[in-house]
Amino acid sequence: MDAPLFPGRATAALVGTLVGAAAGILLVSAAGALAVEVDGVFALLAICLPALCGAVVGAFVTRGHSRSNPR
Structure with missing residues (x-):
């Protein structure tokens, strides 16, 4: 039986x-370090956008749920 998918994705x-x-x-x-002042x-934006992208990628790329057929 497969484990629930939601905890792994979360x-x-x-x-x-x-x-x-x-x-x-x-x-x-x-x-x-390169500029005098950072707005x-x-x-x-520089912190939130990569965090949001990381969350989206993490939610859709989970380990152990590939489409290969192990025989």
Whole structure:
């Protein structure tokens, strides 16, 4: 019997969000190191957009649910 799909997708979405937010923080840090001032809107977009993309990718790309036919 297959395990429920939702907990795995929710966990993968959470991990994707955290990875995306970390990438956004690195982007803001790099921009702050190169520029004198980083605008708040840029910082918000640079953190939220990668986090949102990570959540979407994490929700749709879950480990163990491939379409291959193991025989």
